[in-house]
Amino acid sequence: MKVQLQQKIAFSVLFFCTLLVVVPxxxxxxxxxxxxxxxxxxxxxxxxxxxxxxxxxIFPAILGTLYLVFGAILxxxxxxxxxxxxxxxxxxxxxxxxxxxxAIVNLAxxxxxxxGLFGLGxxxxxxxxxxxxxxxxxxxxxxxxxxxxxxxREALESVPRSFRIVSFSLGASKWQTIRHSVLPHALxxxxxxxxxxxxxxxxxxxxxxxxxxAFYLPRLPQSVFDQTMALPYHLYVISxxxxxxxxxxxxxTALVLLLLVLLLNLxxxxxxxxxxxxxxx
Amino acid sequence: xxxxxxxxxxxxxxYGAFQALTNIDLNIGERRITALIGPSGCGKSTxxxxxxxxxDLIEGVSVTGSVVVQGENIYKPDTDLITxxxxxxxxxxxxxPFPLSVYKNIxxxxxxxxxxxxxxxxxxxxQSLRNxxxxxxxxxxxxxSAMRLTLEQQQRLCIARVLAMKPQIILMDExxxxxxxIATLKIEELMQQLKKEYTIVIVTHNMQQAARASDFTAxxxxxxxxxxxxxxxxxxxxxxKQTEDYITGRFG
Numbered sequence: 001m002k003v004q005l006q007q008k009i010a011f012s013v014l015f016f017c018t019l020l021v022v023v024p025x026x027x028x029x030x031x032x033x034x035x036x037x038x039x040x041x042x043x044x045x046x047x048x049x050x051x052x053x054x055x056x057x058i059f060p061a062i063l064g065t066l067y068l069v070f071g072a073i074l075x076x077x078x079x080x081x082x083x084x085x086x087x088x089x090x091x092x093x094x095x096x097x098x099x100x101x102x103a104i105v106n107l108a109x110x111x112x113x114x115x116g117l118f119g120l121g122x123x124x125x126x127x128x129x130x131x132x133x134x135x136x137x138x139x140x141x142x143x144x145x146x147x148x149x150x151x152x153r154e155a156l157e158s159v160p161r162s163f164r165i166v167s168f169s170l171g172a173s174k175w176q177t178i179r180h181s182v183l184p185h186a187l188x189x190x191x192x193x194x195x196x197x198x199x200x201x202x203x204x205x206x207x208x209x210x211x212x213x214a215f216y217l218p219r220l221p222q223s224v225f226d227q228t229m230a231l232p233y234h235l236y237v238i239s240x241x242x243x244x245x246x247x248x249x250x251x252x253t254a255l256v257l258l259l260l261v262l263l264l265n266l267x268x269x270x271x272x273x274x275x276x277x278x279x280x281x
Numbered sequence: 282x283x284x285x286x287x288x289x290x291x292x293x294x295x296y297g298a299f300q301a302l303t304n305i306d307l308n309i310g311e312r313r314i315t316a317l318i319g320p321s322g323c324g325k326s327t328x329x330x331x332x333x334x335x336x337d338l339i340e341g342v343s344v345t346g347s348v349v350v351q352g353e354n355i356y357k358p359d360t361d362l363i364t365x366x367x368x369x370x371x372x373x374x375x376x377x378p379f380p381l382s383v384y385k386n387i388x389x390x391x392x393x394x395x396x397x398x399x400x401x402x403x404x405x406x407x408q409s410l411r412n413x414x415x416x417x418x419x420x421x422x423x424x425x426s427a428m429r430l431t432l433e434q435q436q437r438l439c440i441a442r443v444l445a446m447k448p449q450i451i452l453m454d455e456x457x458x459x460x461x462x463i464a465t466l467k468i469e470e471l472m473q474q475l476k477k478e479y480t481i482v483i484v485t486h487n488m489q490q491a492a493r494a495s496d497f498t499a500x501x502x503x504x505x506x507x508x509x510x511x512x513x514x515x516x517x518x519x520x521x522k523q524t525e526d527y528i529t530g531r532f533g
Contacts, residue, residue: 162373162375162377163377163379165335165338165373165377166373166377166379166439167389167393168335168338168366169333169335169366169370169371169373170366170367170370170389170390170393170442170443170446171362171363171364171365171366171367171390171393171394171446172363172390172393173363176393180389180392180393181379181389185380
């Protein structure tokens with residue numbers, strides 16, 4: 001009897017803790033949806049803000065975030081994937097490669113505000129890009145680099161060794177082997193990692209704070225050297241810096257940002273699931 | 282005596298400090314099936330991988346002596362491995378098609394070497410599949426994934442993939458060990474077909490297979506060739522005591 005009681009208690013505690021994990025996620029979704037849903041219509045998504053941001057839409061912030069994410073990907077994916085290929089396929093296990101691996105792990109642990117300051121120092125001031133889409137994209141790109149490298153490495157390492165061996169035995173060179181027998185099979189994993197990085201880049205505030213984000217701009221950015229508004233920063237501004245913003249606009253903005261990130265993560269999950277089902281080795 | 286397509290002289294191979302092969306002198310006859318037999322760890326798989334230099338992929342391997350394939354020492358420093366491996370194809374222990382279509386599996390090597398134009402590919406695919414007796418089964422399934430084939434079909438496909446490269450020598454490293462007995466017999470029949478055009482070296486742990494399917498047999502033990510000769514003679518009247526002990530099942 002005592003054993004069965006213990007069993008029941010253990011089960012209840014574990015179940016309760018697991019439930020506790022789900023609750024905040026649900027609450028966030030529900031509260032933000034309820035409070036923000038009334039703000040969202042086509043105009044909210046496609047119009048400029050008006051009357052000191054107390055009315056109108058958030059189009060420039062959405063567009064700015066898309067620009068930044070796209071820029072970050074443009075920079076981080078080639079760099080990340082190529083260095084992952086080098087690390088997995090070429091580098092031998094020596095001091096240098098261990099140092100590089102260590103650096104990547106540490107890069108992932110750097111607080112995002114530090115990336116922001118780093119971007120300010122390097123891109124905005126030293127390289128003279130100013131506060132611009134270019135500086136912001138590069139800063140976000142560096143921030144998601146570890147995500148992309150790690151995902152790419154795992155994807156490359158999961159390609160069976162036999163593919164490489166067969167390819168060599170058919171007379172392929174090292175590069176041909178990577179290009180034709182390894183990369184195509186690693187691509188789904190790389191893509192998944194890229195989308196996860198994308199989601200992270202879309203949601204971060206600190207890295208863009210000093211490098212690109214504008215408080216308010218009356219017109220859309222015209223080039224990569226322009227500042228832009230961006231969703232996370234815009235949310236911060238209208239929630240804390242400007243008095244008198246209607247509640248539903250604040251929560252509406254949060255909801256748009258949340259949906260954007262959730263959608264990206266969902267896309268990554270679906271992609272991963274589909275490819276996992278397809279591959280059979 | 283046959284014309285030799287592979288000749289090794291005083292061939293020794295080391296994995297770091299460990300000597301895996303010792304002073305091997307072996308002549309392999311053209312359009313013959315030569316079997317390498319011996320207990321696990323005797324060096325037979327290592328030896329077969331010398332002939333297309335697949336051992337190069339392992340770190341710390343060094344080779345001394347010479348290996349002449351069709352008149353060329355393949356361990357010369359300026360050897361073109363790409364040409365060598367096109368000439369000396371390999372079939373592995375486990376069927377290992379790429380997770381691509383049947384068609385793409387066969388054209389893989391052709392595309393790598395940009396050999397012939399794409400226009401010829403369908404012909405080469407058909408010819409290769411006919412040679413391994415798969416064409417009738419698969420002619421309507423060329424776009425199917427190779428992973429959906431049976432193991433025996435997969436192994437045949439892997440042989441077809443090698444044949445598409447028009448090699449002269451085919452190395453087989455225990456090609457039947459993942460197959461059931463019926464599939465094994467069928468692959469052996471196929472080998473008899475193939476030896477009309479190709480030189481085959483097969484590693485096997487299965488003595489009956491060597492006796493059934495090969496023309497010449499080399500018995501290896503502890504990295505040395507103990508005895509080499511016509512298969513009939515080796516199995517009927519081995520001259521070495523160790524060979525006799527092995528083929529009669531006293532060890533191994």
